Amino acid sequence: GNSVTQMEGPVTLSEEAFLTINCTYTATGYPSLFWYVQYPGEGLQLLLKATKADDKGSNKGFEATYRKETTSFHLEKGSVQVSDSAVYFCALRNGGQNFVFGPGTRLSVLP
Amino acid sequence: EPEVTQTPSHQVTQMGQEVILRCVPISNHLYFYWYRQILGQKVEFLVSFYNNEISEKSEIFDDQFSVERPDGSNFTLKIRSTKLEDSAMYFCASSERGRGQNTQYFGPGTRLTVL
Numbered sequence: 001g002n003s004v005t006q007m008e009g010p011v012t013l014s015e016e017a018f019l020t021i022n023c024t025y026t027a028t029g030y031p032s033l034f035w036y037v038q039y040p041g042e043g044l045q046l047l048l049k050a051t052k053a054d055d056k057g058s059n060k061g062f063e064a065t066y067r068k069e070t071t072s073f074h075l076e077k078g079s080v081q082v083s084d085s086a087v088y089f090c091a092l093r094n095g096g097q098n099f100v101f102g103p104g105t106r107l108s109v110l111p
Numbered sequence: 112e113p114e115v116t117q118t119p120s121h122q123v124t125q126m127g128q129e130v131i132l133r134c135v136p137i138s139n140h141l142y143f144y145w146y147r148q149i150l151g152q153k154v155e156f157l158v159s160f161y162n163n164e165i166s167e168k169s170e171i172f173d174d175q176f177s178v179e180r181p182d183g184s185n186f187t188l189k190i191r192s193t194k195l196e197d198s199a200m201y202f203c204a205s206s207e208r209g210r211g212q213n214t215q216y217f218g219p220g221t222r223l224t225v226l
Binding site for chain 2: 036042043045046089091100101102104
């Protein structure tokens with residue numbers, strides 16, 4: 001079946017630090033991969049996505065590259081801000097309509 | 112930018128009571144979804160809905176749950192007899208198309224607390 005694994009949090013960083021949140025997936029075929037972000041008290045927002053191998057999704061300084069050989073879609077940002085504090089969810093969609101989400105990784109950025 | 116809206120933002124109910132969670136999807140979208148997130152846990156798919164029918168559902172979506180599109184704008188999730196373990200954040204989502212690469216847009220969620 002389809003599944004998504006993320007690094008356990010919480011992740012605590014100082015402002016301007018480099019961020020990596022690891023995500024790996026298990027799926028048959030060629031899923032589309034997504035990162036969603038959930039800010040405190042809010043719903044899920046699409047952060048970025050990639051639909052085929054070697055695609056790079058990017059938004060708001062965040063990037064993730066679809067690596068089929070390692071079944072990974074790690075999220076990176078070169079310099080985090082306090083406003084990036086949120087829970088980040090890696091997700092896949094594999095031909096069907098619904099998403100399969102990872103457990104989420106809480107990021108706290110300290111000033 | 113169009114948004115998915117949900118009401119109420121927070122619902123408190125007694126165990127055994129029926130609740131209806133409401134969603135207004137983006138107006139030109141045809142596919143609708145419900146997800147839930149138990150506090151501190153991952154987001155789980157419940158059900159997808161298209162053309163006035165359930166198109167896919169998870170094992171969580173048992174006979175206590177039902178969905179409906181009562182008019183041209185609302186999409187509802189009903190829980191017939193709530194249990195303590197139904198306490199969660201419920202997210203509605205909609206998309207313009209179904210399969211493939213189409214993005215699902217999520218509402219802000221309704222927090223359901225069952226006492």
